[in-house]
Structures are given as structure tokens and as C-alpha cells.
Amino acid sequence: MSESIAIERYTYRERVMHWLTALTYTYCLSTGLAFYTPHLFWIADVLGGGPTSRFWHPIVGVSFVIAQMWMHMVWHRDMEMSEQDKVWMEHTREYAENHDEAMPLSGRFNAGQKLFYWAMYYGAFLLLITGLVMWFPEYIPFGVAWIRSLAIVLHVSGALITIGAFIIHVYMSVFLVPGSGAAMLFGNVSIAWARTHHRLWYERTSRESGSKE
Amino acid sequence: MSNGTLQIKAISGHAGPVPGRDASRDYDVCKLIDVTTCIGCKACEVACLEWNGYPFRETTFDNTYQTMPDTAWNYYNLIRFNEHTAEDGTFSWLMRKDQCMHCADPGCLRACPADGAIVQYSNGIVDFQQEHCIGCQYCVTGCPFNIPKFNSETKKVHKCTLCSDRVGAGLEPACIKACPTGCLHFGSKDDMLDLAEKRVHQLHEHTSHTNAGLYDPQGVGGTHVMYVLHDIRDPEAYGGLPRDPHVPLLVRIWKGPLKWLGNFAIVAGLLGAAAHYVRFGPKKVEGAE
Numbered sequence: 133m134s135e136s137i138a139i140e141r142y143t144y145r146e147r148v149m150h151w152l153t154a155l156t157y158t159y160c161l162s163t164g165l166a167f168y169t170p171h172l173f174w175i176a177d178v179l180g181g182g183p184t185s186r187f188w189h190p191i192v193g194v195s196f197v198i199a200q201m202w203m204h205m206v207w208h209r210d211m212e213m214s215e216q217d218k219v220w221m222e223h224t225r226e227y228a229e230n231h232d233e234a235m236p237l238s239g240r241f242n243a244g245q246k247l248f249y250w251a252m253y254y255g256a257f258l259l260l261i262t263g264l265v266m267w268f269p270e271y272i273p274f275g276v277a278w279i280r281s282l283a284i285v286l287h288v289s290g291a292l293i294t295i296g297a298f299i300i301h302v303y304m305s306v307f308l309v310p311g312s313g314a315a316m317l318f319g320n321v322s323i324a325w326a327r328t329h330h331r332l333w334y335e336r337t338s339r340e341s342g343s344k345e
Numbered sequence: 346m347s348n349g350t351l352q353i354k355a356i357s358g359h360a361g362p363v364p365g366r367d368a369s370r371d372y373d374v375c376k377l378i379d380v381t382t383c384i385g386c387k388a389c390e391v392a393c394l395e396w397n398g399y400p401f402r403e404t405t406f407d408n409t410y411q412t413m414p415d416t417a418w419n420y421y422n423l424i425r426f427n428e429h430t431a432e433d434g435t436f437s438w439l440m441r442k443d444q445c446m447h448c449a450d451p452g453c454l455r456a457c458p459a460d461g462a463i464v465q466y467s468n469g470i471v472d473f474q475q476e477h478c479i480g481c482q483y484c485v486t487g488c489p490f491n492i493p494k495f496n497s498e499t500k501k502v503h504k505c506t507l508c509s510d511r512v513g514a515g516l517e518p519a520c521i522k523a524c525p526t527g528c529l530h531f532g533s534k535d536d537m538l539d540l541a542e543k544r545v546h547q548l549h550e551h552t553s554h555t556n557a558g559l560y561d562p563q564g565v566g567g568t569h570v571m572y573v574l575h576d577i578r579d580p581e582a583y584g585g586l587p588r589d590p591h592v593p594l595l596v597r598i599w600k601g602p603l604k605w606l607g608n609f610a611i612v613a614g615l616l617g618a619a620a621h622y623v624r625f626g627p628k629k630v631e632g633a634e
Contacts, residue, residue: 167458167481169604170360182459182479183500230625269482270495274585280486281595288599292607296614303618309628328631 138320139337149203150316156196157252160259161298163189164291190267193259200256210240211250217243232328240333244304248297255294262287355465357457372533373469374512376521377541378442379573380583381548381557382528385410385424385440392523393422393444396508416443418494421505422520425584441572441583442520442529445492445505447471449566452592453504455600456487469534469569470509475501489565489590507569537571544573564591 142150163185166176176185219236220227220243226234227244235242241249265272265283272279305312311325326334356363394401399419404412410426427439451471454463462477463484473484473493480500484493493502508518516522521531530540541559548557558577561567572586580586 167479167483169608170358170458170460173358173360173458173460176479182477186479186481187500228621228625230628232628266482269485274491277486277491278593278595281593281599284483284486285595285599285603288603288607292610295611299611299614299618303622307618307622307627311630322630324630329628 138322139326139334140319141315141321141326142319144319146206147316147319149199149206153196153199153203153252156192156199157294157298159192160189160196161291161295163192168288168291190263193263197256197260200253204253207249211246213243213246214239217246220244221247237331238329238333239336240330242330248301251297252294255290255297258290259287259294262290352467353464354467355451355454356461357454357463358460360460372535374507374569375469375532375534375537376447376507376518376570377530377532377537377573378570379528379530379541379544380439380441381544381552381554381573381575382526383424383440383442384526384528385426385438386525387412387424388523388525389442389520389529390420390422390424392519393505394420396511396519397421397506410438416492416494418496418501418503421445421503427582427584429582437575439575439583441586443584444520444570445471445507446490446562446565447505447507447569449568450592452487452489452565452596453484453493454487455592456483456596458483466509468512470507470512471569472506472509473502473504475499475503478502487592487596489587489592491585534567534569541571541573548573548575560586562587562590564589 159179162175163179165172166174166179166182166185167189173182176182179185216236216238220238223235224244226232262283265280266287269280305316309329311321312329315321315325323334326337353363391401397419402413402417402420405414407414409428413420413423416423422442422444425441425443427441429437429439431437447470449469451463451465453473454465454471457463458481459477459479462474462479463471464474465471478501480495480502482493482495482502484502485495493504495502508516508520511518517531521529530537532540538559538561541561545557545559548554554575556576556578558574560572560574560577560580572580572583574580574583574586576582580588
């Protein structure tokens with residue numbers, strides 16, 4: 133019964149913001165993997181060829197960082213770690229094994245989502261700074277050429293960390309938590325979904341909407 | 346360009362084995378530059394431009410005989426003038442023809458991600474194939490000699506080809522042909538090593554250059570361009586010739602352990618997610634059981 137009643141989880145603006153970061157990140161991921169290993173260079177061919185991919189990768193990368201900044205303005209308060217999140221992280225194993233009844237209650241985002249957010253947030257900065265060096269290596273004097281190779285190693289490491297986080301994020305939203313993908317597409321979740329996964333957020337929003345009525 | 350004398354030995358950014366890998370022909374080509382007989386006339390620079398069809402570049406003046414600060418995407422070959430004061434106070438001009446060294450272990454090729462953009466022929470020539478170049482400049486980072494140069498208009502990187510088009514047709518490189526003092530030599534690597542040894546011996550015996558020696562750095566597996574220097578102890582004095590060049594350590598880490606660790610982690614992450622789904626399945630919503 134309660135499942136048929138939907139409540140808004142993400143506003144239209146939040147969804148546009150999310151898909152903008154998702155699209156720009158995925159483009160950089162695909163072209164970046166092509167430059168990373170010869171076994172995936174075919175991705176660059178599919179996306180219009182190596183030179184085209186190399187031309188757009190840094191430009192789309194900067195767009196990703198800008199989209200991430202926008203997201204930060206909107207979500208940084210929701211993403212602050214709380215005391216309960218620390219308890220949550222101590223129970224990560226139970227969460228991974230779907231013993232959700234053992235988990236402390238979560239607000240709008242649970243500790244895992246916040247960790248993902250901060251991994252992408254700091255990852256974006258690392259990728260931006262190292263990426264700028266790789267974009268214009270000719271401006272790094274040869275005497276300090278180690279900065280160029282250090283930038284590449286850090287860029288690859290940063291990318292690998294965000295790829296790990298990204299795999300978990302996509303797996304969870306598409307497969308592990310039914311309803312979360314639809315929430316990001318259409319904005320709404322069922323009351324049962326909200327109560328199960330984000331009880332504190334559900335209680336707060338229902339209180340707020342109740343007081344308005 | 347891949348005819349009989351230009352058999353491919355290694356290709357950049359190539360998935361799987363390379364046709365002709367480890368192929369060894371009976372000779373490697375090599376250029377020997379005897380800097381002790383170079384007069385800095387720049388005939389080699391002009392010959393290089395003429396053969397490759399590039400215009401002469403504007404020169405700059407910085408109170409020395411250095412005509413321009415560096416090689417460029419359309420200027421492969423530059424004489425470096427260095428004013429040098431020896432320990433005993435004697436003054437000399439050191440002139441070194443600076444161009445691609447054609448390393449046996451080329452850092453540019455190791456770093457390049459584009460399939461076939463950099464090839465190493467079995468005769469030792471390392472050549473850029475601009476039609477496959479994507480303009481990422483990883484080669485610029487991989488090179489210990491600061492050789493590859495980027496054309497920001499075409500987004501392609503260029504460098505000395507050791508005249509692979511001439512060598513492939515059985516000719517010597519253009520610079521060799523132009524040298525008036527005979528300080529440039531070209532032949533098989535073995536012959537050039539022999540010649541260099543004789544010249545170094547001659548310098549030791551008959552001149553005051555008792556520290557003369559051959560520059561064939563083993564850190565990059567030896568090079569297919571070698572120098573005879575007056576003083577092998579101080580290659581830096583010849584316009585920044587590195588004492589012990591290597592493919593940068595961070596480039597080797599990136600293309601070695603970091604790549605395999607990353608590949609493993611990505612595949613393990615994907616398989617792990619699939620295994621998790623099979624083992625635990627999706628999360629359930631309260632009351633839906």
C-alpha cells in the first residue's frame with residue numbers, strides 16, 4: 133500500500149547535475165582507459181578516433197570538475213560525516229552482506245554514499261591538477277621533467293581510485309538497491325524504500341511536509 | 346616505408362605481440378659524431394631542413410654563437426655551442442650536434458599509447474608515424490633527451506627520423522652527406538664502435554684530451570647515435586647531455602607495475618560486483634518480503 137505513494141528524493145535540478153557529472157565522467161573514463169592500455173585503445177576508435185579523443189578528453193574533464201563544483205554547492209551539507217556515519221562504517225561488512233537490520237539509521241545519504249562522494253570530489257581535484265600538467269607538458273621545463281612523469285602516475289592512480297568507487301556506485305544503483313536508479317532518473321521513491329534505506333531522512337521530510345499541511 | 350631494410354622490431358601502444366619482435370638483422374645502423382672535429386658550420390642543419398622540406402627558422406641572439414634555444418618540431422637537428430673553461434683555465438668551444446639518439450630502449454615508444462605511432466625498426470631507427478599520432482605528448486615525458494617536439498597546430502609530435510626514408514633506400518642520412526669535416530660517420534653499430542675506439546685511442550695518444558671517450562649510454566640500452574667527447578667525465582658541459590640517461594623511473598612504474606595492478610584491480614572489481622550479486626542478491630525493502 134505504502135509503496136504506491138511516492139515521495140521526491142531528487143529534484144529536477146539535482147538530477148540534471150548528477151547526470152552531467154555522470155556523462156562527463158564516463159566520457160573521460162572511456163577515453164582515459166583507451167590511453168591507459170593498448171587492449172582498450174579500440175574505445176578511442178569507437179569515440180571518433182585517437183586524436184579526437186585526445187582533443188576532447190581534457191576539455192570534457194574540466195567540464196566534469198565544473199559539474200562537480202556545482203554538485204558540491206548543492207550537496208556538501210548533506211555529505212558531511214556524522215557520528216552515526218562512523219558507527220555505520222564499523223558495520224560495513226553487515227551492510228555488504230545485506231544484514232541491513234544491523235545498520236544504524238541513515239539520513240539523506242548513508243556513510244557509503246558520502247565516502248563515494250568525497251572520493252570523487254578529491255579525485256576530481258587531483259585529476260584536474262595532474263591533468264593540466266599532462267595537457268601542456270611543453271610548459272614544464274626539461275630540468276624539472278620529473279613533474280611530468282609524476283603527474284601521469286598520480287593521474288593514473290587518481291583515475292584508478294575513482295574507477296573503483298565508480299564500479300561500486302554503478303553496481304549498487306543498478307543492481308544492488310532496486311529503486312535507486314529510478315529515483316535518479318525520475319526523482320521519486322516509495323515510502324517503504326525511504327523508510328528502509330534512509331529512515332532519518334524520511335522522518336525529517338515527512339515531518340516537514342506534515343507541518344506544512 | 347617498411348621495406349626490406351626497415352623491418353619493424355617494436356611498435357608503441359600495441360596489444361599483443363608485435364610482428365618481427367626481437368627480429369635481429371645482421372647489422373644495426375649507427376651515426377657517430379666526433380665532436381672533436383666539429384667546427385659548428387651548421388651544414389648538417391641545412392641538409393636536414395632541405396631533405397625534410399622545412400623552412401629555415403628565425404635565429405635569436407643571446408650574446409653567444411647559439412643560433413636558437415632548442416630544436417623544434419620542424420627543426421630536428423641543432424648545433425649546441427657551449428663556452429667551456431677547463432680546470433687548468435683554458436677556454437674552449439664545445440659544439441655538439443643535438444638530435445634524436447635513437448635509443449635501443451626508447452622511452453618515447455614505451456610511453457606512447459597509440460598503436461603504431463612510434464615504431465622501432467630492426468636496424469635500430471626509432472621513427473614517429475604521424476598518421477597514428479594522437480598528440481598526447483607522452484613521448485615528450487618518456488624521452489630522457491628532450492627530443493620529441495609538439496606541433497600545436499596539427500597536434501602531432503615530430504623528431505629526427507635518422508632519415509629512415511634515405512636509409513631504407515640504401516643512402517646515408519642527409520646530415521652525414523653534408524658534413525665538410527668528416528666529423529659525422531654512418532654505418533653499422535659494430536663498425537662505428539670500432540671507429541670510435543680508434544679515434545678515442547688517437548686522442549689519448551696524440552692530443553691532450555686524455556679523458557676523451559665514447560658516449561653510448563647503456564642506461565637506455567645503448568644508442569644508435571654516439572658521440573666521441575673530449576672529456577667523457579663531463580657530458581653535461583656539451584649543452585646538457587645527460588651523464589647517465591634512463592627512461593624516467595616514474596614512466597617505468599606507470600607502464601609496468603601500476604598498469605598491471607590497475608588492470609587486475611578493475612577486472613577484480615567487476616568480477617567482485619558480479620560475485621556479490623550472485624551471493625547476496627539485491628537489498629530488500631521493508632514489508633516487501
